[in-house]
Every structure is written in structure tokens, then in C-alpha cells.
Amino acid sequence: MNLGALVSETRNPETMDLDALSTLELVQRFNQQDSRVAAAVKATLPAVARAVDAAAEALKAGGRLIYMGAGTSGRLGVLDAAECPPTFGVPHGLVVGLIAGGPDALLRAVEGAEDNPQLGEADLIALNLSARDLVVGLAASGRTPYVLGGLRYARSMGCTTVAISCNPDSPLAGAADIAISPVVGPEALTGSTRLKSGTAQKLVLNTLSTGAMVKFGKVYQNLMVDMKASNHKLMDRACRMVVEATGVAREEAETLLQQTGYEVKPAILMALTGLDAAAAKERLAAHQGFLRGALSR
Structure with a gap:
């Protein structure tokens, strides 16, 4: 050509x-x-x-x-x-x-x-x-x-x-x-x-x-819920995502994230279902990491 x-x-x-x-x-x-x-x-x-x-x-x-x-x-x-x-x-x-x-x-x-x-x-x-x-x-x-x-x-x-x-x-x-x-x-x-x-x-x-x-299950609504909270800015973003997705107070969101090692998806699942961190991660794994699927169970 x-x-x-x-x-x-x-x-x-x-x-x-x-x-x-x-x-x-x-x-x-x-x-x-x-x-x-x-x-x-x-x-x-x-x-x-x-x-x-x-x-x-x-x-x-x-x-x-x-x-x-x-x-x-x-x-x-x-x-x-x-x-x-x-x-x-x-x-x-x-x-x-x-x-x-x-x-x-x-x-x-x-x-x-x-x-x-x-x-x-x-x-x-x-x-x-x-x-x-x-x-x-x-x-x-x-x-x-x-x-x-x-x-x-x-x-x-x-x-x-x-x-x-x-x-x-x-x-x-x-x-x-x-x-x-x-x-x-x-x-x-x-x-x-x-x-x-x-x-x-x-x-x-x-x-x-x-x-x-x-x-591939890396997004919930329009939130990047599998983001790695590797610095202060991203830790703050993780907290805001939990608040926005669930309506919980910021202090509760921070507590949930501390329990999950700052993993956003299980923190959201915990806030909306009352599961503990281990059970939330187990349910997510059963749904191949898709948060919406884990919530619709």
C-alpha cells in the first residue's frame, strides 16, 4: 500500500x-x-x-x-x-x-x-x-x-x-x-x-x-470498587465510595474498610447486608467478584 x-x-x-x-x-x-x-x-x-x-x-x-x-x-x-x-x-x-x-x-x-x-x-x-x-x-x-x-x-x-x-x-x-x-x-x-x-x-x-x-465485575454502579487504596487520596476515595453506595456515615464506612483491609466491595456488601468481613468476601467469591450479583442473592 x-x-x-x-x-x-x-x-x-x-x-x-x-x-x-x-x-x-x-x-x-x-x-x-x-x-x-x-x-x-x-x-x-x-x-x-x-x-x-x-x-x-x-x-x-x-x-x-x-x-x-x-x-x-x-x-x-x-x-x-x-x-x-x-x-x-x-x-x-x-x-x-x-x-x-x-x-x-x-x-x-x-x-x-x-x-x-x-x-x-x-x-x-x-x-x-x-x-x-x-x-x-x-x-x-x-x-x-x-x-x-x-x-x-x-x-x-x-x-x-x-x-x-x-x-x-x-x-x-x-x-x-x-x-x-x-x-x-x-x-x-x-x-x-x-x-x-x-x-x-x-x-x-x-x-x-x-x-x-x-x-469482568470490577465496577458497581459507576464506582471503581476494585481500586487499590494505595495512598491517602485513594483511601479517601474508597471511603467516599462506600458512603455513596450505601448511605452509611463516613465513620462507619472507615470502620468497615479497616475490617476489609480497605477493600471496597466487601465493605459495601457488609454495610448493605450485615455480613462480617469474612462472610462478605466468601459471598463475593461465590459470585465471581460481581457485587451486584452478591447483593441480589
Whole structure:
């Protein structure tokens, strides 16, 4: 595929005068372009929903959610993966971010790493890829060899695969079981896919991981009830969640959390059922960690 023919690489006729604008006009022009991203993502939501369900099923089956990309796309995947343990209380390694060139590529470009499909396969082999895992390939262009190599290997291993790209009918989309292709149009700065394309990919990733965690029992109502209360701010948030979910006084919420080791879900269950900490944790385990299910018993 000719790179110059890609939507994400063409010149934007609405931003041909960036270097002649006042500063306010310049940032307004960028903002006008950014305002189109949400609509592009909206058009892909049926595919995003399928990816959320596939991710949740992978996690329930004991698999992992694995992102892989190069450059900006790779960094976005690593960021989303890194945010899942503190937000949802999942162990490190359940959501994995791979970037072409390895960890050094997070801070500086590793020349040529994205051009080698064997590196994508090798990185998945190093993770001991299992058919239970879900692999998500990220590439704004939809043609990055590192990602294509990884997705092809993942499919050969029996994994469900997802492609997130910003060009229609891309090779990446054709290499995956589920294709998510928000077409945001030419970038304000020609070819700089860290702009609209990067924003679109981040929106999709946020929705994918958060949606999967909701389906995996990590959320009650709209509260992140499996969050790890690892500092004073998060301990305060844990207390507020118990208060908001149950209506108990703050002092009672603090007492309940002390009894559970600052685990929010059993504290809420205790407040609403009168169970002690051990019984609350036992009931949650019997409902695979789903608080709503434990409460409806």
C-alpha cells in the first residue's frame, strides 16, 4: 500500500495556512479538527462493543488483554495497560502493552523496529501467548509490519484479534477478527498521527478496557470498587465510595474498610447486608467478584 495514498497521510485543505495564523487562530484550528474525533469513534461503536465482549470473555477464561503497536500507537497501548492495575485492582500482567523496540521506545524512537514483522511475533512468543489471550493491534496507518506480524501470529495460535486503525479497509483491519477503524481524516499537521488519530485510538482504548472491566465485575454502579487504596487520596476515595453506595456515615464506612483491609466491595456488601468481613468476601467469591450479583442473592 502506498503510504502517501492513506487518508492519515494526505494534506488537510483546512489547515494549509498554519504558519500564517495568529496563536489564537492556530489553536482554534487544531480544536476544530479535534472536534471531529468523537463522531468518527461513534461510527465504530458496534465493533467496539464486540471487542469489549471479546476482551471480557478472554479475561473470564483466564486470558490476558494484550496491546501491541509502534510509536504513538504503542505508547497509547502501554499507557492504557499501565492504568488498569491501580484503577481496577487487576494484577500486573493481566493487561499488557507491547511497543516495537521495547521499553526504550517509550521515550525515544527506535529506528526500524516497526518495520520488522518477526519482532511482533517474537514479542508475543516471549509472553508465552495462549489461545485464551485477546490481542489488539494498534496502528494509525493500518499497515505497520510489527503489528501485522503480531496479529498474524496471534491468529495462528487461536487468539481472538482486534485491529484499531485510522484508515479504511487497511491491511491491519483485514488481518483481525474485529476491525475498529475510526476515520478522522487528514491530520491538521500532515502525517502527524499523534494528533486526531492518536486521540481516536486513546478514546477507543479507554472504552475497550473500561468496558471489559465493567463486564469482568470490577465496577458497581459507576464506582471503581476494585481500586487499590494505595495512598491517602485513594483511601479517601474508597471511603467516599462506600458512603455513596450505601448511605452509611463516613465513620462507619472507615470502620468497615479497616475490617476489609480497605477493600471496597466487601465493605459495601457488609454495610448493605450485615455480613462480617469474612462472610462478605466468601459471598463475593461465590459470585465471581460481581457485587451486584452478591447483593441480589
